[in-house]
Amino acid sequence: MKKVLLIIMCLGVAVTSMVGCNKSIKNSNKDESNRTQIEEPVEDNNVNIDIRDTAIQVQSSQVESGELEGEKVFAVGVVSSINSLGENIDKANFIITQNEGEEAKSYVVTWELGKLNFKSLKISDGDVVRIYGVLEGKNEKGMPIIKSSLIDLAM
Known part of the structure; x- marks a missing residue:
């Protein structure tokens, strides 16, 4: 029972860290797209x-x-x-x-x-x-x- 509980906890930590990494990747992509918009010339x-x-x-x-x-x-x-x-x-x-x-x-x-x-x-x-x-x-x-x-x- 302890082994099963330990495996579930490890999987929970792994899934949580993956979700956190995905959010930081999305946020960094937003930052990059904002930078690109600022650096592009304003043209009509x-x-x-x-x-x-x-x-x-x-x-x-x-x-x-x-x-x-x-x-x-x-x-x-x-x-x-x-x-x-x-x-x-x-x-x-x-x-x-x-x-x-x-x-x-x-x-x-x-x-x-x-x-x-x-x-x-x-x-x-x-x-x-x-x-x-x-x-x-x-x-x-x-x-x-x-x-x-x-x-x-x-x-």
């Missing part, structure tokens, strides 16, 4: 589809004349001068340079950190990207600023 796919369809390709002559200011634009260029600012800063930026014939034109690309996750973009100096956004005017050095809502690696 309807906005991204719309901007891909309606954006105008940037031309330096139109930028200089100011006719594209406030318009949805896109540009393809080589990334340089990445400024990966800390998370407590409102904006981050980099520069893209595109060739227009024999002339090279540079643009400052900026975005709100809550809208695009810089770390998830995996962009490096020298990468060719296609950026979509709104042309916001020029910075203090006279470089056009594009506030981006979508950035793709160009192939």
Whole structure:
């Protein structure tokens, strides 16, 4: 009788520990899915589809004349001068340079950190990207600023 009671107790302890492990695995999976959601960029796919369809390709002559200011634009260029600012800063930026014939034109690309996750973009100096956004005017050095809502690696 003692052996049967001992076996039942051992089985009870084993089952209880298995149930406890299963709960901790489920909780750790919840934690991982929460982390993934936080790390993913916040994107509105309807906005991204719309901007891909309606954006105008940037031309330096139109930028200089100011006719594209406030318009949805896109540009393809080589990334340089990445400024990966800390998370407590409102904006981050980099520069893209595109060739227009024999002339090279540079643009400052900026975005709100809550809208695009810089770390998830995996962009490096020298990468060719296609950026979509709104042309916001020029910075203090006279470089056009594009506030981006979508950035793709160009192939």
